[in-house]
Amino acid sequence: MKLKSLGTALTTAALIGTALTGAVATGGTASAAAPPECSSSLVNVKPKESVKLRSLPKTSATALGVWGKGKPGGVCFDERHPYTGGRYTACGETSDQWWYGSPNNSDVSGWVPATCLPI
Template sequence: MKFRVLAPAVAFSALALVGTTVATTGTAVAASKPDCSRQIVNVPAKEAVKVRTHAKVGATGVSQWNKGKKGSLCNDGHFYTGQKYKLCGKTSTKWLYGSEFNKKRGWVPAACIKWS
């Protein structure tokens, strides 16, 4: 008899927990991509750099921003903190969100883009 009373409570708790996890994950994913309605354009790359899905050196590359090629930066070129890297002659945790023109957007190390 105790099992019948306990089982619905356990099932309800499990559903509530799953719902909370999905909502939290959904919010985090939505907040991870900067607003691209305001952009800085004609920004060249210092060196060829991969455009990545996340602000991590090991994240999947979706495109490449080639040396000297111009592109755009989202959210007025604000820096975001990501994984620490040593690229383009600097060590930093600053990342930018943008892309070389006509390519997929993603994260690039700020040290590799000519932006101050």
């Protein structure tokens, strides 16, 4: 699984944003386009259905690829829970929770609906 980290750039952007707005960033939300920093992953995850890997955690975001039904892969597991994003209905459930991950042997990573991953 290829998961990216933007470290210093994200920290700098967060500090500038906080200084300009007075807002405090919270963990577990995925409002930015950047993937989460991932130092821990959960492996051998198999989607219940084929799911699109998206550039942002919302269904209107660009589809970067597909993670096939039952194909093993991994998700970023630093927060130990999914990230909040856009609302969707997938795999028979409605939610706003998303995981960032990819199928094994793929160079493409993206956001996938949490309801489709048995975690």
